[in-house]
Amino acid sequence: MMKSRIRIGSRGSRLAVVQAEIIRDRIQTAHPECELEIITMKTTGDKILGKSLEAIGGKGLFVKELDLALQDGRIDLAVHSLKDVPMELPEELPILAYGKREDPRDVLVYCPGLDGMPEQPLIGSSSRRRMLQIKALYPEAHFQGIRGNVQTRLKKLVDERMDATILAAAGLNRLQMTGLAVRYFSVDEMLPAAGQGILAVQGRRDMDVSLLRGIDDAESRVCAIAERAFIKELDGGCTSPIAAYGEMKEGKILLRGLYYREEDGSWFKDADTGEIHKAEELGRSLARRMRQRGCLK
Numbered sequence: 001m002m003k004s005r006i007r008i009g010s011r012g013s014r015l016a017v018v019q020a021e022i023i024r025d026r027i028q029t030a031h032p033e034c035e036l037e038i039i040t041m042k043t044t045g046d047k048i049l050g051k052s053l054e055a056i057g058g059k060g061l062f063v064k065e066l067d068l069a070l071q072d073g074r075i076d077l078a079v080h081s082l083k084d085v086p087m088e089l090p091e092e093l094p095i096l097a098y099g100k101r102e103d104p105r106d107v108l109v110y111c112p113g114l115d116g117m118p119e120q121p122l123i124g125s126s127s128r129r130r131m132l133q134i135k136a137l138y139p140e141a142h143f144q145g146i147r148g149n150v151q152t153r154l155k156k157l158v159d160e161r162m163d164a165t166i167l168a169a170a171g172l173n174r175l176q177m178t179g180l181a182v183r184y185f186s187v188d189e190m191l192p193a194a195g196q197g198i199l200a201v202q203g204r205r206d207m208d209v210s211l212l213r214g215i216d217d218a219e220s221r222v223c224a225i226a227e228r229a230f231i232k233e234l235d236g237g238c239t240s241p242i243a244a245y246g247e248m249k250e251g252k253i254l255l256r257g258l259y260y261r262e263e264d265g266s267w268f269k270d271a272d273t274g275e276i277h278k279a280e281e282l283g284r285s286l287a288r289r290m291r292q293r294g295c296l297k
Contacts, residue, residue, distance in 0.1 A: 005035045006211070009066045009075035012040040013149040018174050019199055020079040023099065023215060030214045039075055041065050063202075067093055070204060078202045082195030082224055083168075085202070087232045092205045097216035098224050099199035102170035104245060106130065106190045107181035109172075110164050111157040117164065124157055124165040128241035132260070132267055133190045134166060150175060166190075170197040191243040191258045191269060194227035219248055222279045226255050229283025234259070234291060241267065244283065249273065255282055259290040268293070 006027065010020035017040060024036045042065070063085060066078040070093055082098065089095070110117075121138060124146035125131055131143050146156050146165060150172070153165055166185075172178050198220045201212060223246035230244040243258040252273050260267040270290050274282030 004033060005037070006077065007075045008036060008038050009069050009078040010038055010040050011066070012042050015150060015171050015175055016040075016079075016081075019081065022174070023077075023079050023199060023201055026215050027211055031211055034211070039069075041069065066202075070202065076203065076207070080200045080202060081170075082198040082200040083193040085195065085200050087228055089202075093202055094205055095200045096203045096207065096209045097201040097212040098220040099201070099215060100217040101220045101223070102173055102197040104192045104197040105169045105187060106166050106185050106192060106196075107169045107172065108164055108183040108185070109154070109157075109167055109180045110182050111162060112154070114163060121163040122161070124153065124160070124162040127166070127193075128260075129193060129243050129258070130166045130190065132241050133185075133258075137185075137189060150177065154180075168192075168196055187245050187256065191256055192245050194231045194244045195224055196245075198224055200224075222253060222276050223247060226253055226274070226279040226283040229280040230255065230257050230287045231283075233284045233287035246279070246283075248276075252276065253279055253282055255286055257286050257290055259287075259294050261294050266294075 008020050008024055010016045017038065020038045024038060027034060028036055063078070063080055066075070066080070067090060069075045070078055077096070085095070117138065120140040120142060122142050122144055123134060123138070124144050125134070126145045126147050135141060144160065144162055146153055146162070148156065150167060153167070156162070157165055169181065169184060172181060201215060203209070226246040227244040231240070231242060234242050241258070241260040244255060246253050246255045253276060254271060254273050256269060256271040258267060258269050270286065270293070272282060272286045272289070
C-alpha cells in the first residue's frame with residue numbers, strides 16, 4: 001500500500017484544484033487513514049496566454065512542471081484533464097488511473113448580456129478542432145484566439161467584445177457553472193477532444209497503486225485507450241484538429257474519429273466498432289482507414 005501521506009500535484013486554476021479535490025476525496029473516503037495534501041503549481045502553459053499553444057510548444061506545457069515534481073519526489077500523484085496530457089508520456093511516469101467520465105460534450109457560452117447569436121458572430125476560440133466544427137454550424141462565424149481558465153475566458157469575452165466562446169461541459173459541471181451553457185453540442189455536431197471529461201491520475205512507474213483501485217473506471221480506461229491510439233496513429237498532438245470519442249454500446253466500443261488533411265484543410269468524420277479487449281487496435285485501425293480515405297481525396 002502507498003505511504004499514508006500522499007501529496008497530489010495540480011495546476012493552480014480553480015478547475016484544476018476542484019479536479020484534484022475530486023480524486024483526493026475519493027481516496028480519502030476509501031482510505032480514511034491516509035493524510036492527503038494538494039500541492040498547486042503554475043505551469044508554463046498557464047503563464048503564457050498571449051500565444052497559441054502551437055506557437056509555444058503544445059499542451060505538454062500544462063504538465064511539464066508536474067512531471068518534474070513527480071520525478072523529483074516533491075509530489076506522489078498528479079491529476080490532469082486527460083485531454084491536456086500529451087500522447088507520448090515519459091515511460092517512468094504512466095497514467096495509473098482514469099476517473100469516471102464526466103459529460104464529454106462541448107457547450108456554447110454567450111458573452112454576458114447577449115441573448116442570441118448575431119448573424120456574423122465573433123467566437124473566442126484557439127482550438128482548431130472546435131473552429132472547424134463550429135464553422136459547419138455557424139458558417140458566418142469569425143474567430144479570435146482566446147486562452148486561459150474559465151474565469152479568464154469569460155472576462156475576455158467582455159473585455160475584447162466577443163459574442164461567444166466554446167467550453168467543455170465537464171469543466172462547467174465541476175465548477176457548478178452549468179447555467180452559463182446556452183447550447184450543448186451533441187458529439188455528432190462537435191466531436192470532443194480525445195479524453196475530454198476524463199481525469200487522469202499520473203504517478204511513478206514503481207509506485208504501489210492499491211489506493212487507486214476504486215478510482216480507476218474500466219469504461220473510461222478502455223475508451224481513453226481507443227481515443228488516444230487513434231490520435232497517436234495519426235501523429236496528432238493535443239493541438240491538432242483531429243479528434244476521437246469512444247463510448248460503450250452493447251458490450252463493444254463505438255469509436256468516432258475526425259480526420260484533418262493539412263494539405264488542403266479538408267476534414268471528415270467516420271466511426272467503427274470493436275471489442276473491448278482490442279481498444280488500442282480499434283483506434284489504430286480506424287485512424288489508418290481514415291488516413292487512406294484522406295489520401296484518395
